[in-house]
Amino acid sequence: MFRRRSRRAIRIVPLLMAALLLASCAVPGTGEDRPVTLTYWSWTSGSQELADRFNATHDHIRVTFEKVPAGTAGGYSKMFNAVKAGKAPDVVAVEYPQLPGFVTQQVLQPLDPYGVTDLGDQYPDWAWRQVALGGQVYGLPMNIGPTVMFYRTDLFAEYGLTPPTTWEEFRTTAETVAAEHPGVTLTNFGTNDAALLAGLAWQAGARWFDSGSGHWQVDATDEAGARFAGYWESLVDDGLVTARPTFAEQHVTQLQQGTSLTVLAAPWTAANIQRFAPDLAGRWGAAPLPAWPEGPASGNYGGSSLAVPRGADHPEEAMEFIRWVSTSPDAVEAVAQVNTSYPANTTLTDHWGTAIEAANPYVAGMDLPAAAGAAARTVNPAWEWGPDMTEGFARLVDEATAWIGRPEGIRTALARWQDATVDQLRQRGFTVPE
Amino acid sequence: MATAAPPARPRAATRTRRPRAVLWLLGPFFALFALTYIAPMGYALVLSLYREKFTGIGWDGPTRVFAGAENYVRALTDPTFLTGTGRVLLYGLIYVPLVITLAAALALLLDSALTAARRFFHTVLFLPHIVPGLIAAIVWVYLYTPGLSPIIDGLEGLGAEVDFLGGNTVLLSLVNIAVWQSLGFNVVLIYVALRAVPASTVEAARLDGAGELRTAVLVKLPQIRAAMFVVTLFTIIGSLQLFTEPQIVQSAGNSSVTSTWTPNMLAYAAAFNSNDYHYAATVSVLIAALAGVLSFTVTKLAHRRSAP
Numbered sequence: 055m056f057r058r059r060s061r062r063a064i065r066i067v068p069l070l071m072a073a074l075l076l077a078s079c080a081v082p083g084t085g086e087d088r089p090v091t092l093t094y095w096s097w098t099s100g101s102q103e104l105a106d107r108f109n110a111t112h113d114h115i116r117v118t119f120e121k122v123p124a125g126t127a128g129g130y131s132k133m134f135n136a137v138k139a140g141k142a143p144d145v146v147a148v149e150y151p152q153l154p155g156f157v158t159q160q161v162l163q164p165l166d167p168y169g170v171t172d173l174g175d176q177y178p179d180w181a182w183r184q185v186a187l188g189g190q191v192y193g194l195p196m197n198i199g200p201t202v203m204f205y206r207t208d209l210f211a212e213y214g215l216t217p218p219t220t221w222e223e224f225r226t227t228a229e230t231v232a233a234e235h236p237g238v239t240l241t242n243f244g245t246n247d248a249a250l251l252a253g254l255a256w257q258a259g260a261r262w263f264d265s266g267s268g269h270w271q272v273d274a275t276d277e278a279g280a281r282f283a284g285y286w287e288s289l290v291d292d293g294l295v296t297a298r299p300t301f302a303e304q305h306v307t308q309l310q311q312g313t314s315l316t317v318l319a320a321p322w323t324a325a326n327i328q329r330f331a332p333d334l335a336g337r338w339g340a341a342p343l344p345a346w347p348e349g350p351a352s353g354n355y356g357g358s359s360l361a362v363p364r365g366a367d368h369p370e371e372a373m374e375f376i377r378w379v380s381t382s383p384d385a386v387e388a389v390a391q392v393n394t395s396y397p398a399n400t401t402l403t404d405h406w407g408t409a410i411e412a413a414n415p416y417v418a419g420m421d422l423p424a425a426a427g428a429a430a431r432t433v434n435p436a437w438e439w440g441p442d443m444t445e446g447f448a449r450l451v452d453e454a455t456a457w458i459g460r461p462e463g464i465r466t467a468l469a470r471w472q473d474a475t476v477d478q479l480r481q482r483g484f485t486v487p488e
Numbered sequence: 489m490a491t492a493a494p495p496a497r498p499r500a501a502t503r504t505r506r507p508r509a510v511l512w513l514l515g516p517f518f519a520l521f522a523l524t525y526i527a528p529m530g531y532a533l534v535l536s537l538y539r540e541k542f543t544g545i546g547w548d549g550p551t552r553v554f555a556g557a558e559n560y561v562r563a564l565t566d567p568t569f570l571t572g573t574g575r576v577l578l579y580g581l582i583y584v585p586l587v588i589t590l591a592a593a594l595a596l597l598l599d600s601a602l603t604a605a606r607r608f609f610h611t612v613l614f615l616p617h618i619v620p621g622l623i624a625a626i627v628w629v630y631l632y633t634p635g636l637s638p639i640i641d642g643l644e645g646l647g648a649e650v651d652f653l654g655g656n657t658v659l660l661s662l663v664n665i666a667v668w669q670s671l672g673f674n675v676v677l678i679y680v681a682l683r684a685v686p687a688s689t690v691e692a693a694r695l696d697g698a699g700e701l702r703t704a705v706l707v708k709l710p711q712i713r714a715a716m717f718v719v720t721l722f723t724i725i726g727s728l729q730l731f732t733e734p735q736i737v738q739s740a741g742n743s744s745v746t747s748t749w750t751p752n753m754l755a756y757a758a759a760f761n762s763n764d765y766h767y768a769a770t771v772s773v774l775i776a777a778l779a780g781v782l783s784f785t786v787t788k789l790a791h792r793r794s795a796p
Contacts, residue, residue, distance in 0.1 A: 126761070128760065131760040131763070134763050155763075157547055158542060158545075158546035158547060158549065158550070159549070159550070159763055160550075187547060188545065188547030189547075245741065245742070246742075265545045268544050268545065269544065269545065270545065298741075299740075299741030299742055302741050302742065304633075304634075304635045304636075307635070441542075441545075441546055442761075442762055444761040444762065445757060445758075445761040445762040448748075448757060448761050449747065449748075451741075451747065452746035452747050452748070455742065455743070455744075455746075456744060478762075481562055481767070482540070482542075482762065483539060483540040483541040483542050483546075483550060484542050484545075484546055485542070485543075485544070
């Protein structure tokens with residue numbers, strides 16, 4: 055793979071040089087009246103709608119949306135290489151786990167010179183902390199994924215169940231379901247979804263990375279981590295939940311047939327459920343995730359920020375687009391039909407609730423705005439991500455797939471992942487104290 | 489050759505022109521070869537001698553430092569790399585003899601009795617090769633996934649429970665995909681070589697009373713040694729490059745294939761997950777070296793055997 059890539063890269067060099075020469079010969083613009091064209095790379099649904107709506111309401115900037123592969127499926131690598139090659143797009147979508155990696159790899163430029171800091175108080179503290187790294191702000195949060203639980207309202211009513219509000223109740227409910235309805239389980243514990251594992255650990259009060267000491271520290275096995283892991287191990291061991299890849303064929307079949315009653319996820323997942331089980335419109339409800347004994351808390355699962363790569367030529371205009379996406383009700387409306395992500399900007403939440411319920415009949419009646427709002431207010435603020443999370447997530451999926459379902463499986467997976475991560479970070483050139 | 493008479497035509501004129509002709513004929517090839525093959529290899533080699541270092545948390549970005557053999561030490565002590573290499577070697581050990589034996593057997597069959605159905609089998613055997621590896625892997629992943637696979641359902645009906653994607657079985661499942669994919673192609677290669685075997689030798693064997701089997705094994709096979717050698721060499725190198733099939737199986741989830749299961753997958757993960765091109769280059773160079781050593785060994789062995 056590698057060799058083939060670089061061979062292609064070498065063939066491209068003369069072409070690039072020719073293109074640069076041509077570009078430098080080009081006639082300079084005729085002044086202020088020609089709009090600046092921005093390239094916007096993302097893969098999330100609604101990106102085209104965003105660009106269209108922005109273009110319809112702005113004269114001096116034209117945004118061209120280019121769909122790239124999902125970040126961890128090649129999109130991030132594409133962005134990284136584009137920046138290295140000096141062909142950076144103007145705006146990119148970056149999920150929170152990848153921001154520290156992108157900053158340490160010098161992929162993004164700080165947005166401080168373009169007035170981003172004035173916007174800080176419109177975002178939850180924890181979300182702002184995800185984009186403010188090393189004293190500068192590298193992205194503007196677009197949407198967030200406070201953890202919620204989707205449940206089948208019709209089947210809950212039919213089986214005489216109420217949505218559990220604590221993890222203890224969740225277990226009792228799972229026992230009832232397993233005892234009274236053979237073949238049905240309360241939920242599926244995703245074995246291939248590192249971000250969800252992290253979100254659940256986050257909700258339990260874990261903190262996997264800590265940069266506070268001036269060096270990276272990794273801890274996936276603290277008390278909170280052990281509690282969350284032990285809880286799910288017992289549910290899996292006792293056969294109270296299934297443990298399968300999320301939204302893989304088997305899981306989708308379970309959802310469609312109503313043999314898996316809940317999905318632990320984030321608001322954006324509603325669109326996925328809609329896609330995989332379109333016939334089940336009107337049969338889902340949303341509630342905050344069950345709580346640990348300390349009281350309601352949430353983690354974050356997904357969501358992304360918009361950022362400006364290094365080498366992008368129009369950071370000022372890029373910032374204007376980003377600001378519009380992240381702060382304007384218009385942008386919320388533009389994507390409401392196709393994307394159910396919760397907006398990061400706190401001034402937009404009410405607007406968002408009305409907009410998605412009006413635009414998307416599948417979501418209307420779920421009570422999603424209330425559940426998501428409650429979850430968003432209780433996200434544990436201390437969480438940090440490490441500097442190599444694409445690799446970190448891949449390895450976590452490896453460990454989870456290998457260990458979940460075995461005795462002490464989740465704890466073993468997390469312990470092994472922690473060791474591998476420390477090792478990987480050191481090999482990668484970071485200092486990780488003992 | 490040694491006994492052939494020396495050519496009678498004058499050689500003085502051609503001798504002066506020959507170097508220039510050679511340059512014209514071979515030059516373009518070597519230029520392209522150097523540009524598209526040697527240069528990237530050299531670049532990979534150079535990359536593998538450097539690494540990145542961060543200070544503190546690393547917000548200020550990496551500095552590139554000369555690493556000497558550090559990356560190679562890292563790879564050669566990296567359990568992921570070592571088990572991955574062991575895995576592809578084991579895979580090759582099962583896959584190469586299997587596919588070569590099957591291909592030779594089928595080619596010999598095609599070449600002998602079944603003349604009538606030859607064209608039909610030709611096509612049937614070659615068909616899987618037309619299916620791109622990616623698609624083949626996806627199709628097979630379906631056949632291997634419990635709950636989707638009619639094969640698993642059928643086996644369950646017979647009371648047998650098989651986990652095609654778990655534990656060590658997955659290696660055999662991958663061998664199966666590879667055999668399915670490449671058998672026909674190898675059969676065609678060997679069969680073409682068999683067509684070039686002089687009919688007279690086969691006829692002579694037959695007159696001497698050799699049956700089909702003896703003719704095939706003792707007369708035809710020794711004459712296509714060169715083709716068999718090439719087929720074996722390609723297959724060995726191919727098996728070291730194992731990537732597409734395990735990558736698909738891995739991304740489908742529910743298998744014991746990890747994201748760094750083979751050295752090529754490790755290099756891919758280093759380059760495209762971690763942006764660590766230095767380590768990716770190191771792993772690539774090591775795999776290239778291993779392929780070189782194996783090819784050399786196979787060549788040596790083949791030559792020693794074919795020597796009188």
